[in-house]
Amino acid sequence: MKTLITNLRGQCLFNVSMETQPDGLISLYHGKYRKTELDSFLKGGEIQINAEHPQGALTRILEIIRGAKIHGEVYVAYGAGDIGPLLNFAANQEGVDGIFSCYQEKVVRFPPLQLKISKTRLKIMKLLAQKDLTAIEIGEEVEISRAMVYKHLNGLIEMGMVKRSESMEKYSITKAGMLALI
Known part of the structure; x- marks a missing residue:
């Protein structure tokens, strides 16, 4: 059908x-x-x-x-x-x-488009959906190095899934990021 x-x-x-x-x-x-x-x-x-x-x-x-x-x-x-x-x-x-x-x-x-989000980035997004976190807190939760945290965060920011707070300390998920998690 x-x-x-x-x-x-x-x-x-x-x-x-x-x-x-x-x-x-x-x-x-x-x-x-x-x-x-x-x-x-x-x-x-x-x-x-x-x-x-x-x-x-x-x-x-x-x-x-x-x-x-x-x-x-x-x-x-x-x-x-x-x-x-x-x-x-x-x-x-x-x-x-x-x-x-x-x-x-x-x-x-x-043509179909694909939103490619790695498992690590998905974990970061799910964490940020619960509360805003610093890069250090994200690294501890996801168990990856600080350098990798920044690499993933920068990629998610470029995709519009995550944003940095005005104080530049914490990261939060955007509305687009919330939609991608559904």
């Missing part, structure tokens, strides 16, 4: 559906949902994402994708709006079978 999970509407949704030929369609939305005439030709269900924060919305989207993967191939098509970027991120994180969007009503298929 092929499932298309999307927040697209109208002609773009129709075009992506023609390209992917799904057996099932799950339309995600946040806020008010207005079905267009084209949407009514496509059979599927609608799911409202009622989360207050991006982490909650991302968690719900990941649950939906994982649930659909149990039944077969999963394709994701995303557009603008509150949940579009989160849907794209979740699709990449879960390794779906295809990721699509539209540009001027033309279907564009994107």
Whole structure:
């Protein structure tokens, strides 16, 4: 079974559906949902994402994708709006079978992107999700040298996953880092 999970509407949704030929369609939305005439030709269900924060919305989207993967191939098509970027991120994180969007009503298929975070960096991020720490504290917790701590922290800072405090003593996880941990 092929499932298309999307927040697209109208002609773009129709075009992506023609390209992917799904057996099932799950339309995600946040806020008010207005079905267009084209949407009514496509059979599927609608799911409202009622989360207050991006982490909650991302968690719900990941649950939906994982649930659909149990039944077969999963394709994701995303557009603008509150949940579009989160849907794209979740699709990449879960390794779906295809990721699509539209540009001027033309279907564009994107290659999957991979967020490469080593086990050590993941440990550091999980620690920082609990509380802000100094480089020395991180080194003691993860059991790596101070030089390696700084190497990993600098890499995580470049990726936007971690930030340094204003006093430059402690490190904390960013909102992007929190999303990557979900």
